[in-house]
Amino acid sequence: MATGLRIKTAAELRTNYLRREMFPTIFCDGCGLGNVLNYTLWAIDEVGLDLDRTVFVSGIGCSSRLPGYINADGLHATHGRALAFASGIRAANPDLTVIVFTGDGDGAGIGGNHLLHTIRRNMDITVILVNNFTYGMTGGQSAPTTPDGGFSSTTPYGNIEHPLDICELAKALGAPYVARWPVVSPAQPVKSIAEGIRKRGFALIEMLTPCPTAYGRRNGLKEIEQIWRWYREHTVLLDEWEWVEQFGSPEEREALRGKMKIGVFQDTERETFEDRWAALVAREKL
Ligand code: SF4
Numbered sequence: 001m002a003t004g005l006r007i008k009t010a011a012e013l014r015t016n017y018l019r020r021e022m023f024p025t026i027f028c029d030g031c032g033l034g035n036v037l038n039y040t041l042w043a044i045d046e047v048g049l050d051l052d053r054t055v056f057v058s059g060i061g062c063s064s065r066l067p068g069y070i071n072a073d074g075l076h077a078t079h080g081r082a083l084a085f086a087s088g089i090r091a092a093n094p095d096l097t098v099i100v101f102t103g104d105g106d107g108a109g110i111g112g113n114h115l116l117h118t119i120r121r122n123m124d125i126t127v128i129l130v131n132n133f134t135y136g137m138t139g140g141q142s143a144p145t146t147p148d149g150g151f152s153s154t155t156p157y158g159n160i161e162h163p164l165d166i167c168e169l170a171k172a173l174g175a176p177y178v179a180r181w182p183v184v185s186p187a188q189p190v191k192s193i194a195e196g197i198r199k200r201g202f203a204l205i206e207m208l209t210p211c212p213t214a215y216g217r218r219n220g221l222k223e224i225e226q227i228w229r230w231y232r233e234h235t236v237l238l239d240e241w242e243w244v245e246q247f248g249s250p251e252e253r254e255a256l257r258g259k260m261k262i263g264v265f266q267d268t269e270r271e272t273f274e275d276r277w278a279a280l281v282a283r284e285k286l
Contacts, residue, residue: 013041017051019071026065030216030224032209035183036130037066039207040099042186043193054097057086059106062137062211063130066101080110083118083125090123094274097197100127104145105135108166112144115166119173119202121273126196126203129166132211140214148258151218170204171266177203178265182231183210192264201272208235208260238263 014020018041027033044051051072058064060079067074077085086098100107107115107129118125134152135141142152144164151158170178177199179192189207196203210216210227221227236244241261244252280286 008042008045010038013038013045017041017044017071018069022069025069027062028211028213030210030212030222030227031062032132032183032207032211033063033066033130035186036063036101036128036189036207036209037069039183039186039189040066040101040128040193041070042190043197046190046194047197049097049197053095054099055086055089056099056101057082057089058101059103059111060137061103061106061135063101063103063132063209064106080106080112081114082106083111083114083127086125087118087121087123090125090274091277094124098125099197100125102127102129103136103143104129104131104133104166105138105141105143108164109135109144116169116173119170119175119204122174122176122201122270123273124201126193126199127205128193128196129204129206130209131166131206132209132215134211134215136211136214140218146215150215152215153218166206167204167261167265170202174270175204175266176201176268176270177205178267179204180206180208180260180262180265182208182235182262184228184231188262195264195267199267201270208262234259235262236260238265 054072056067056070056074058067059077059082075085082100082102086100089098131145133146134143140153142155142159146152146159147163149158167178167180177196181189192205196205212222216222216227221230236259238261
């Protein structure tokens with residue numbers, strides 16, 4: 001995909017954006033969170049964000065440690081509540097850019113209600129939601145996103161619950177920008193995170209990210225090569241998915257089972273909470 005992005009070197013990112021004294025990270029070998037951090041920094045650089053006017057917010061979990069590595073203000077909040085804190089920051093100072101790191105357990109499980117209502121309000125917040133199919137840091141329990149049949153510490157015989165499609169939920173709720181990508185290639189995630197930051201209103205970028213320690217080892221996906229191959233074989237671009245659903249043979253449609261759609265699910269405009277608040281203040285002369 002030609003994106004026009006100039007991918008930065010590790011040295012450039014390290015010098016410009018990282019708190020070097022915080023390294024090495026706490027992440028396990030083979031974890032995809034380092035990729036998510038890199039892609040976010042590339043996107044920030046692409047957008048030209050002023051880090052003095054940017055706040056990173058997170059909840060609890062491995063992905064919620066990410067703000068600690070970035071040389072900007074950060075708020076490490078309580079489990080599932082990152083979006084409540086982020087909303088408060090935006091309401092108090094709408095001049096700040098607010099970026100949230102959360103996980104599937106933190107953001108869509110424990111924080112699922114906050115996700116729903118923050119999208120409904122359409123506050124100008126960019127959410128990078130790391131989906132590794134499990135609660136990684138807290139013990140490898142099943143999450144709302146654990147695949148059908150997936151093994152976890154709480155589903156030792158295989159998950160029997162239907163997994164939540166976070167992007168379809170966000171799209172249905174009217175989020176102006178919604179995308180999902182696996183970490184296995186940088187160009188699309190970097191482009192989407194940059195588009196999400198530029199978007200006025202709520203933007204959700206779901207990153208399919210390997211957790212070899214808590215999820216992978218229980219599901220035959222412990223080695224990096226295996227995991228990355230799994231993501232390539234189990235993700236299908238949205239256009240291709242829709243074509244198969246509409247025109248594909250029964251065998252081709254059956255082959256979509258157990259796979260995930262990737263791409264930009266929604267890219268639209270919608271009046272933001274901040275716009276409506278400003279209009280209310282002007283109207284009522286508050
Ligand atoms: Fe990454 Fe999983 Fe280790 Fe957490 S437990 S750092 S998500 S590999």
